[in-house]
Amino acid sequence: xxxxxxxxxxxxxxxxxxxxxxxxxxxxxxxxxxxxxxxxxxxxxxxxxxxxxxxxxxxxxxxxxxxxxxxxxxxxxxxxxxxxxxxxxxxxxxxxxxxxxxxxxxxxxxxxxxxxxxxxxxxxxxxxxxxxxxxxxxxxxxxxxxxxxxxxxxxxxxxxxxxxxxxxxxxxxxxxxxxxxxxxxxxxxxxxxxxxxxxxxxxxxxxxxxxxxxxxxxxxxxxxxxxxxxxxxxxxxxxxxxxxxxxxxx
Amino acid sequence: xxxxxxxxxxxxxxxxxxxxxxxxxxxxxxxxxxxxxxxxxxxxxxxxxxxxxxxxxxxxxxxxxxxxxxxxxxxxxxxxxxxxxxxxxxxxxxxxxxxxxxxxxxxxxxxxxxxxxxxxxxxxxxxxxxxxxxxxxxxxxxxxxxxxxxxxxxxxxxxxxxxxxxxxxxxxxxxxxxxxxxxxxxxxxxxxxxxxxxxxxxxxxxxxxxxxxxxxxxxxxxxxxxxxxxxxxxxxxxxxxxxxxxxxxxxxxxxxxxxxxxxxxxxxxxxxxxxxxxxxxxxxxxxxxxxxxxxxx
Ligand SMILES: Nc1ncnc2c1ncn2[C@@H]1O[C@H](COP(=O)(O)OP(=O)(O)OP(=O)(O)O)[C@@H](O)[C@H]1O
Ligand SMILES: [Mg+2]
Numbered sequence: 140x141x142x143x144x145x146x147x148x149x150x151x152x153x154x155x156x157x158x159x160x161x162x163x164x165x166x167x168x169x170x171x172x173x174x175x176x177x178x179x180x181x182x183x184x185x186x187x188x189x190x191x192x193x194x195x196x197x198x199x200x201x202x203x204x205x206x207x208x209x210x211x212x213x214x215x216x217x218x219x220x221x222x223x224x225x226x227x228x229x230x231x232x233x234x235x236x237x238x239x240x241x242x243x244x245x246x247x248x249x250x251x252x253x254x255x256x257x258x259x260x261x262x263x264x265x266x267x268x269x270x271x272x273x274x275x276x277x278x279x280x281x282x283x284x285x286x287x288x289x290x291x292x293x294x295x296x297x298x299x300x301x302x303x304x305x306x307x308x309x310x311x312x313x314x315x316x317x318x319x320x321x322x323x324x325x326x327x328x329x330x331x332x333x334x335x336x337x338x339x340x341x342x343x344x345x346x347x348x349x350x351x352x353x354x355x356x357x358x359x360x361x362x363x364x365x366x367x368x369x370x371x372x373x374x375x376x377x378x379x380x381x382x383x384x385x386x387x388x389x
Numbered sequence: 390x391x392x393x394x395x396x397x398x399x400x401x402x403x404x405x406x407x408x409x410x411x412x413x414x415x416x417x418x419x420x421x422x423x424x425x426x427x428x429x430x431x432x433x434x435x436x437x438x439x440x441x442x443x444x445x446x447x448x449x450x451x452x453x454x455x456x457x458x459x460x461x462x463x464x465x466x467x468x469x470x471x472x473x474x475x476x477x478x479x480x481x482x483x484x485x486x487x488x489x490x491x492x493x494x495x496x497x498x499x500x501x502x503x504x505x506x507x508x509x510x511x512x513x514x515x516x517x518x519x520x521x522x523x524x525x526x527x528x529x530x531x532x533x534x535x536x537x538x539x540x541x542x543x544x545x546x547x548x549x550x551x552x553x554x555x556x557x558x559x560x561x562x563x564x565x566x567x568x569x570x571x572x573x574x575x576x577x578x579x580x581x582x583x584x585x586x587x588x589x590x591x592x593x594x595x596x597x598x599x600x601x602x603x604x605x606x607x608x609x610x611x612x613x614x615x616x617x618x619x620x621x622x623x624x625x626x627x628x629x630x631x632x633x634x635x636x637x638x639x640x641x642x643x644x645x646x647x648x649x650x651x652x653x654x655x656x657x658x659x660x661x662x663x664x665x666x667x668x669x670x671x672x673x674x675x676x677x678x679x680x681x682x683x684x685x686x
Contacts, residue, residue: 194575215574215579217579220577221577225575227575228571228575232572234568236564237561241561245562245573245578247577248562294575297576
């Protein structure tokens with residue numbers, strides 16, 4: 140897979156952790172341009188840690204992270220955003236004292252041209268029309284689904300070439316999850332490369348073309364989504380048990 | 390009878406504005422860097438001395454003196470943050486950690502700055518004679534121009550800060566950093582730079598306060614100690630971390646102090662601020678405008 144052409148994101152032998160506690164034990168993962176890739180795994184296996192290493196929030200201990208041909212593992216997070224790689228964190232965190240629009244505009248902080256910022260804003264409102272109606276409301280009063288939209292929208296505001304989404308469907312009602320997944324599908328169709336961490340295994344694999352399963356900070360299984368889906372359910376069930384989730388047509 | 394009150398109230402408001410400017414800086418630093426800056430009184434003192442030096446040695450007019458002192462002290466603040474406080478941050482990433490180390494180094498910085506000021510400007514209380522012109526006459530009232538300058542300048546600076554925080558991308562970024570540094574970083578904001586900038590702005594406001602108080606007080610090495618106490622009282626009364634609260638708290642402390650000195654006794658001038666502080670804390674422990682959202686402008 141990763142042999143075909145140059146990968147957009149290429150992570151090799153990545154190690155890292157918090158303080159002295161090692162979480163990542165030599166993870167290898169790569170994402171091709173234009174692909175949606177799912178990163179799956181149980182609780183506390185290091186999915187978020189891997190994304191944080193890629194976005195620069197934590198400094199890797201070893202290995203390499205290459206984005207669009209450039210080593211980014213020693214770069215500051217804002218420089219990585221400027222390079223075109225954006226992470227949307229788990230937990231739907233916004234700036235609650237600010238309006239929806241201010242939250243979104245902050246995502247375009249690296250864009251110095253006001254016209255381009257406004258164009259990005261229009262694009263986000265196009266993906267998430269409800270945010271246009273709420274744009275002057277403080278984000279503190281939004282529902283969970285709308286908060287997630289603000290977070291994804293903020294990630295899109297700098298017009299990155301790749302976005303990493305950490306559990307975009309977590310703690311949301313099923314019909315909201317459907318909407319979010321459909322929008323991720325649209326965003327990818329419009330040319331965005333996506334790496335998506337998910338507990339919602341089946342839905343994620345329906346959306347993604349390739350998947351990785353992480354366990355103890357290492358990639359345990361990888362392969363095209365249809366292989367992983369059809370892989371015996373035993374292997375999938377140990378991912379965290381969302382196999383029997385509802386079927387989704389996307 | 391009315392004039393009897395108006396006079397101390399105007400004096401109280403203008404002194405309160407000075408407290409408010411220093412308290413604003415303390416609140417900004419607390420919001421943006423998560424530290425309580427115990428050397429902020431010395432920043433105010435440095436601002437006053439720098440202003441005095443510009444005014445006398447370079448013979449600058451008052452307004453350029455004020456502006457240049459603001460800028461220079463702001464830069465000094467950024468230098469102090471970058472070179473000293475940044476070393477105490479987690480992993481050098483520019484995130485400041487609240488903790489005993491920071492409190493101790495704040496006190497250390499306060500002593501260091503006092504000693505440097507002592508070496509440069511000496512122990513004497515120096516006058517800062519600014520010819521502001523004749524007092525304004527309003528009815529029976531003769532309002533000294535220095536008070537008008539304090540109130541006017543403080544209002545301009547507070548409005549400017551409010552507009553920057555509310556209306557510009559830099560201001561938005563400063564508030565974002567105050568609220569959540571990880572998310573700010575992931576939004577593409579240069580977090581360490583914003584922290585420096587926040588610190589610089591806070592120090593610049595302190596310098597403004599120092600240059601404004603200069604003409605009605607003497608400028609001396611120990612002037613930072615008293616103001617720190619008053620500014621803390623102001624920040625807590627208004628709601629620690631709230632920017633409008635810092636201004637409101639400053640004015641309240643100033644007015645209560647001035648009325649107390651005028652009508653009860655001048656001997657206990659410094660006690661009134663604390664009586665106010667205790668009353669407010671009993672009635673509203675979070676302060677008058679206590680907020681959960683940091684750097685609420
Ligand atoms: N800031 C931190 N400091 C110390 N340990 C942490 C920190 N964040 C996460 N950990 C630990 O690192 C391990 C991996 O965490 P990580 O967040 O990467 O897991 P995850 O795969 O994203 O799990 P989840 O599905 O719960 O989000 C966990 O054991 C967690 O407790
Ligand atoms: Mg996680």
